[in-house]
Amino acid sequence: MRPVPTAAPSAAVVLCxxxxxxxxLGAAGTALLPAAPAAANPFPVVGGYGFDWLKPKTSQCRxxxxxxxxxxxxxxxxxxGHAFGLHSAYHTCGAPGRSEILVYGxxxxxxxxxxxxxxxxx
Numbered sequence: 001m002r003p004v005p006t007a008a009p010s011a012a013v014v015l016c017x018x019x020x021x022x023x024x025l026g027a028a029g030t031a032l033l034p035a036a037p038a039a040a041n042p043f044p045v046v047g048g049y050g051f052d053w054l055k056p057k058t059s060q061c062r063x064x065x066x067x068x069x070x071x072x073x074x075x076x077x078x079x080x081g082h083a084f085g086l087h088s089a090y091h092t093c094g095a096p097g098r099s100e101i102l103v104y105g106x107x108x109x110x111x112x113x114x115x116x117x118x119x120x121x122x
Contacts, residue, residue, distance in 0.1 A: 041079075042077045042079070042089075042091075043089070043105040045064055045069045045072070045075055045091050045093060045103050046064055046065065046066050046069045047063065047064065048063075048064050048091065048103040048104060048105055048110075049061050049062065049063055049064065049103065049104050049105075049106065049107045049109070049110035050062065050064050050091075050093070050101045050102055050103035050104065050110060051101065051102060051110065051113075051114050052095065052099045052100065052101055053083075053100060053101075053102050053117055054098060054099055054100050055099065056117055056118055056121050059114075060114070061107060061110040061111055061114050064101070064103055068095075069093075071095060071096055072093040072094060072095055072101070073093075073094035073095070073096075074093070074094050075091045075092065075093040075094075075103070076091065076092050076093075077089070077090075077091050078090055078091075078092065083102060083113055083117075084113055084116040084117050084120065085116065086112060086113055086116060088104065088109050088112075088113070089104075089105065090102050090103060090104050090105075090109075090113070091103040
């Protein structure tokens with residue numbers, strides 16, 4: 001293979017790079033990019049809102065009770081999880097019978113995850 005000759009960047013490329021840098025940096029040279037979300041503190045499973053993501057046709061968001069939470073084999077907290085492409089904190093809890101419950105801190109977060117899951121189901 002022969003090497004491909006390279007040329008110096010054109011003025012347009014240099015200007016585009018400079019414009020991009022100006023957009024990303026303020027006058028004082030500080031970044032204007034959004035800050036990374038702070039790590040979420042674990043919220044309690046009991047009182048959270050969850051659904052069985054392994055049963056998308058029959059599950060729905062519901063408030064997790066003490067009785068239901070006591071039946072979970074284990075729960076793992078994800079502070080900045082990426083379930084279904086969403087960036088929100090949640091618990092993943094193993095439940096009786098081939099079930100896994102995703103528990104969110106609010107009804108709105110649960111509904112968003114549930115609707116996103118259903119929109120992407122095969």
